[in-house]
Amino acid sequence: MAEQTPRRNEPRLRPAPLLFEPAEAASDPEHFFDLESIDDPRALLDRATELTHAFRAATDRAVEFQAIAAAQLADPRRFDRLTAADIAERAEWTEDYAKRMVDFGRELLSGTNGKGLGHGIGDLP
Numbered sequence: 539m540a541e542q543t544p545r546r547n548e549p550r551l552r553p554a555p556l557l558f559e560p561a562e563a564a565s566d567p568e569h570f571f572d573l574e575s576i577d578d579p580r581a582l583l584d585r586a587t588e589l590t591h592a593f594r595a596a597t598d599r600a601v602e603f604q605a606i607a608a609a610q611l612a613d614p615r616r617f618d619r620l621t622a623a624d625i626a627e628r629a630e631w632t633e634d635y636a637k638r639m640v641d642f643g644r645e646l647l648s649g650t651n652g653k654g655l656g657h658g659i660g661d662l663p
Contacts (some may be wrong), residue, residue, distance in 0.1 A: 562646040573585060605639045605640075606647060608625050608640045609639075609642075609646070
């Protein structure tokens with residue numbers, strides 16, 4: 539089963555693999571990672587929990603990459619840098635949130651947050 543995203547200096551564990559579903563299975567609204575075919579409630583709980591942890595870990599990691607990209611796009615050394623408003627529009631965020639993500643991304647890139655990569659949006663100021 540996947541572990542929750544580590545905090546501080548804990549080693550990052552890989553989440554359970556998210557297997558991609560064939561297009562015909564994904565088009566069926568009742569089909570979700572084959573969970574509907576699991577009859578044993580214990581096995582269903584285990585697999586559903588595993589998927590929940592994997593999705594959370596993937597979300598946390600994706601948010602970190604969003605923040606890094608936002609910081610890179612806002613870098614004043616870039617001739618084509620974007621403003622927080624431009625980043626907000628592009629990412630469908632508020633301008634305030636974009637500013638916070640730029641700051642978060644700068645912390646991740648510089649390592650000044652003392653945690654390195656591995657923590658999620660809940661740690662934003």
